[in-house]
Amino acid sequence: MFKKHNFGAGPCILPPTVISEAAKAVIDWNGSGLSILEVSHRSPEFESVMTKTEVLVRELLKVPDSFSVLFLQGGASTQFSMVAANFLPVSARASYLDTGFFSQKAIKEAGFFGEVEIVGSSRDGEYSYIPDNFEVSPDSAYLHLTSNNTIEGTQISSFPRTSRPLVCDMSSDIFSREINVCEFDLIYAGAQKNIGPAGMTLVIARNSFLDSVKHALPSMSDYRILRENGSMFNTPPVFSIYVAMLNLIWLKNQGGVREIEIRNRKKAKLLYAEIDRNPLFKGRSNAAHRSIMNVTFMARDEITTTEFLKLAEKRGMVGIRGYRAVGGFRISLYNALPLESVRALVDLMIEFEKISLMNGGFAPEVHS
Ligand code: PMP
Secondary structure, three states: OOOOEEOOOOOOOOOHHHHHHHHHHHHOHHHOOOOHHHOOOOOHHHHHHHHHHHHHHHHHHOOOOOEEEEEEOOHHHHHHHHHHHHHHHHOOEEEEEEOOHHHHHHHHHHOOOOEEEEEEEOHHHOOOOOOOOOOOOOOEEEEEEEOEEOOOOEEOOOOOOOOOOEEEEOOOOOOOOOOOHHHOOEEEEEOOOOOOOOOOEEEEEEHHHHHOOOOOOOHHHOHHHHHHOOOOOOOOOHHHHHHHHHHHHHHHHOOHHHHHHHHHHHHHHHHHHHHHHOOOEEEOOOHHHEOOOEEEEEEOOHHHHHHHHHHHHHOOEEOOEOOOOOOOEEEEOOOOOOHHHHHHHHHHHHHHHHHHHHHOOOOOOOOO
């Protein structure tokens, strides 16, 4: 349907079939004579979308009945403060693993509600690795992790065992690989990567963890109230949830999370192999902690970076520039990105090396 290779970090590529079905529903939803944009969230038709989306989340991630699935708003950024507002006051402090830009944001927001213990940080290595061997205080309310660091390109491969409740921001790798939900007490994720369009925030929470909160909270920040109301305490993001449903049906039809993980690993392997081979480029993250969703790397120098960005743009490659504070390149390999797009990028990196060899490198342009 589209002619571009979309490597954007989010909102990101969605499957073409999902986009065309969503487009049809905007005009006329299932022949109802109404657009999906104008149906009541209390209509039985939309209630069945909510139910179906929840069933798909439970099925694809094997979420047990002892957990609630919530569809909220405000993005993952609202969860940074909501998690702390609910759970931090239950204990003396909460523990955070500082693995990059988004963990730092979570840490800052938690600070409004109590003491924050930073159990480990990779700041000293410009967030190019995931710290290990850290201790969590026995009286900590929870340990907060960021499973995939979207900007820095690192990912936690196996989650630490701790006696404290585990809270995880999975915004950029949920549904991309198999996880064991039972290892966690609360998982949250903004929708705009592997779930669907921006607007909905997914929360999967252990009921006993939610029930451990005894203090009163403003309604929209109280997980217990949102759970009691089936994520309909106020008007939910109808369109975002509807398209998430379509996207999760797509994922199920691809063979589910197990199959998509195989494909995602194949895409990442192909790209990292070229980064490691090509003398013009260098991977940014410690090899053992490399992300399979967001691949970050640098070029030899500034001029090589600029020239590659120009060439890639000419060839219809979108969203490959690294986050401004990091520089270089970031290639996002979300579920809907086909292997062919990664092949096209790798071919371009090989071609670029040949051009560089022919030119004797890249010199800054001289303007007369
Ligand atoms: N956490 C991570 C890991 C992210 O990648 C992002 C950005 N998508 C956020 C949090 C913030 O998400 P949002 O924009 O939905 O608030």
